[in-house]
Amino acid sequence: MKILIVDDFSTMRRIIKNLLRDLGFNNTVEADDGLTALPILKTGTIDFLVTDWNMPGMQGIDLLKTVRADEKLSTLPVLMVTAETKREQIIEAAQAGVNGYIVKPFTAATLKEKIEKIFERINAQQAQ
Amino acid sequence: MEHIDKNAQLEAAKALVTAIEQDDAAQIQSQLAILSIARESELFQEIGKMTRELHEALSNFNVDPRLVDLTQNDMPNTRNRLNYVIQTTEEAAHKTLGYIDQTLPLANELKLNADLIDKSWHRFRMREMSVEEFRALSREIEAYLPVVKAHADNIHQNLSEMTLAQGFQDLTGQVLKQVISLVEEVEDNLVRLVKVAGQHADFNAERKKDHNPIKAEGPQINAKDNPNVMKNQDDVDDLLSSLGF
Numbered sequence: 001m002k003i004l005i006v007d008d009f010s011t012m013r014r015i016i017k018n019l020l021r022d023l024g025f026n027n028t029v030e031a032d033d034g035l036t037a038l039p040i041l042k043t044g045t046i047d048f049l050v051t052d053w054n055m056p057g058m059q060g061i062d063l064l065k066t067v068r069a070d071e072k073l074s075t076l077p078v079l080m081v082t083a084e085t086k087r088e089q090i091i092e093a094a095q096a097g098v099n100g101y102i103v104k105p106f107t108a109a110t111l112k113e114k115i116e117k118i119f120e121r122i123n124a125q126q127a128q
Numbered sequence: 129m130e131h132i133d134k135n136a137q138l139e140a141a142k143a144l145v146t147a148i149e150q151d152d153a154a155q156i157q158s159q160l161a162i163l164s165i166a167r168e169s170e171l172f173q174e175i176g177k178m179t180r181e182l183h184e185a186l187s188n189f190n191v192d193p194r195l196v197d198l199t200q201n202d203m204p205n206t207r208n209r210l211n212y213v214i215q216t217t218e219e220a221a222h223k224t225l226g227y228i229d230q231t232l233p234l235a236n237e238l239k240l241n242a243d244l245i246d247k248s249w250h251r252f253r254m255r256e257m258s259v260e261e262f263r264a265l266s267r268e269i270e271a272y273l274p275v276v277k278a279h280a281d282n283i284h285q286n287l288s289e290m291t292l293a294q295g296f297q298d299l300t301g302q303v304l305k306q307v308i309s310l311v312e313e314v315e316d317n318l319v320r321l322v323k324v325a326g327q328h329a330d331f332n333a334e335r336k337k338d339h340n341p342i343k344a345e346g347p348q349i350n351a352k353d354n355p356n357v358m359k360n361q362d363d364v365d366d367l368l369s370s371l372g373f
Contacts, residue, residue: 010218010222011221011222014221014222015225018228018229053344054344054346059344061342083347084345085348085351085357085358085359085363085364086341086342086345086348086356086358087356087357087358088341090364090367090368091371094368094371094373101364101368102364103358103361103364104347110361
């Protein structure tokens, strides 16, 4: 499983990368905003996307919408990890088709829980 | 002065009426001239007053050379200071993460070896171990103890480095306090500027900032006072499940 981590702060990317490694996900790549993430996503090698919302260039919410609108990427699981906590924003992300929404600062347990939930749901859908 | 003008105007007006009644063309002209001179002088007075006000406003504008200084020097300086905060916090975070990366494998190795020795030791206590195996275990323990000491020393040293890396808080805190006092000064100057320059401005005009509810704002500083903001992950999860998520 190859995971793309998108955040404009290198420290946050590193934290997420280390936490994912602890959860057994060793294969990660990084991008610092939506614009640099898209070419990586278009290679078709990414299985899971973890993205921040507030970034220069292309923001996470726009990256999510672009992914959902792309025929080849539309079913890619997307987890948003962000400091954006307004009701409208969370509703917007949900309507845009986000698979999980984690608010910063977050814990390792939360990350684990949300990722497990996302895969549970995907597996259940595939079984149907 | 106004009183004298008024009497003079009244007299001129009465004389004008009389002159019109008497069809005295010369008198009509001269009384009209007196009246228009009076009117013009009023106009000049008004213009004079406005000129003085404008002059005062303009000189008040220049009253504070500090504003110029703020714009030319302090603002660029503040940008540098804030960039310093970003850079310093980033370095500190990476430094700490680096020591964590160095420390985790040490702790892991200690745990794995301890597990192995623990299992062997248990077998020895249960008298399930041959003499040969016991000799091997002795050698393992002998090799393990100096490793424990060395790793513990390293872990201790790494933790001390992590402690030191937290020194960024002091440095960035000082810089941020300077920035706060500059922002206060700019605010103060702007308020005075608005008072001087904006006497006739419409202060009731609504702020026309276009409000986009999903615009990224970063961390909410006053989340407690805003019912529209989720306070924690549980709030977010509740909201999402209320949406059937």
